Amino acid sequence: MMNDSELATLRNRFKKDAEFLMQTRTHGDEDEKSQEEKDAKPLPRINRHSVFWIVASVAVTYYVDFLNNIIENDDIKSWWFNAGLVLLGTCLSLAMFCIVYLEWYKGINHYEQVYPAIPPVTTAAFIAASCSLNIALWPVWSFLTPLILFTQFMGVVMFISMLG
Incomplete structure (x- = not known):
């Protein structure tokens, strides 16, 4: 079994990973919005x-x-x-x-x-x-x-x- 210090280290690592993932998602949402804005622009008819x-x-x-x-x-x-x-x-x-x-x-x-x-x-x-x-x-x-x-x-x- 793990002792308390190992559990605390593991918990902190998961916490940092979760924070990183949350930051990545917010940047991804901004990318999705910009993609939606790009899609809203009509494409040129002649390409x-x-x-x-x-x-x-x-x-x-x-x-x-x-x-x-x-x-x-x-x-x-x-x-x-x-x-x-x-x-x-x-x-x-x-x-x-x-x-x-x-x-x-x-x-x-x-x-x-x-x-x-x-x-x-x-x-x-x-x-x-x-x-x-x-x-x-x-x-x-x-x-x-x-x-x-x-x-x-x-x-x-x-x-x-x-x-x-």
């Missing part, structure tokens, strides 16, 4: 990340002759392609409804609280559209199809984010 994806999307469109292949290639599975276009149109329509009508015209910034069905419907339609378009365009670009479509998707998303 390197957005510009990169838009330029990459334009480069991919040019390099793989995207539009010409979509219009003229007979290897595209038309049923899957048409289903993908309808679903993608649904996604873009819902996005434009949220951005243009709800946010710009009505001034509703938190539209997911007013219309809670919009995010899951848009997400489901997008996942179905991406699967359909990958199936439809696989005969054209093979294993590069998901990469090409992902780059195009990111370019469109970054362009739309610059609007909103």
